[in-house]
Amino acid sequence: MNMETIAPTHKQEDRKTLVRRISRDSSQRVRLIVQWLFVALNGWLGIQFLLWVRYCERGGFALSVPRPAGAEGWLPIAGFMNTKYLLLTGHVPEIHPAAMVLFIAFVLMSLLIKKAFCSWLCPVGTFSEQLWKLGRHVFGRNLYPPKWVDIPLRGLKYLLLGFFVFVIGAMSAEAIRDFMSTPYGLVADVKMLNFFRDIGQTAAIVIGLLVLVSMLIQNFWCRYLCPYGALFGIASLLSPVKIRRDAEACIDCGKCARACPSSLAVDQLVQIRSVECTACMACVASCPAEGALQFSLVPRKASIPAERWRRRALSPVAVAAVIVFLFLGVVVAAKATGHWQTNLPKEMYIDLVSHAREASHPGLE
């Protein structure tokens, strides 16, 4: 190991000995691969879904592709409602079961490995990250709202989550089933697609502004507005794995805090409990000191020798394996038990999907 004494950048009297990390950190490379594989999966599902919608809109006279149930991952509210239905009745709902399966998988993921869904899987999170990196490249820096602006803004996503919890919490199992059986509920995914296909001027301006602000402020949507992320953040409080710092090995350089897209004071805490931590491991990647910072099952205690503590770290490959295992595990289990597809007759879908677009845009095909 390479040992040197450095002058800490933080205000402190003592100099600490830097035991420089030799092994190269692979967390950001592994995370990037997982992120873009998931974007590709979503792209593939999106194309298949679009072809299926065209098939239905043309009355069955077009390229025939099966409806990809995985697209229901874009229906988190339906997933939330169906999870409540399952808890109340003990029965898996027949409409949009995949939305529920994926919703449960992502909550489980948060319970196990913090909000890893947000920084490893969610395509919105991936694009948000690329946008602030692009913004830093174009404008030379990102903006960091002062605390008095940042903290109230962070509360917005909990208000939105509270709204959904209030509305869905007040629904009985019968009300959920009845809603899902309405023409709107049956093709809620098609309605969402149509929103983007026939986007109005106001919505386009709002999305354009969101893109611009996301270039300026790191993870603007995720940090301030996403109720899904708010829910995962609350679930992540129970995660046994956390970013943990060994204050003895740490040289107080502050690089981890500067690298954290959630603006967490990683360099001043021994573990990160925050609901804002997305397990992105950017802090770990930036740390120059051997064993100072890791995504770990156990906190660093005096009773645990440093070497043994370091062996309790969750490697980036292990994080990726947990994510892939959980994601594929629930999907395969749901498919094997027949709780994945919404089984409606083809003729019914043709009727519903063609009317779903006509209802809001009578002039369209």
Ligand code: SF4
């Ligand atoms: S504390 Fe580390 S893992 Fe958590 S969000 Fe910040 S950089 Fe990512």
Ligand code: SF4
């Ligand atoms: S934990 Fe943070 S402050 Fe400590 S050495 Fe690593 S990067 Fe520097």
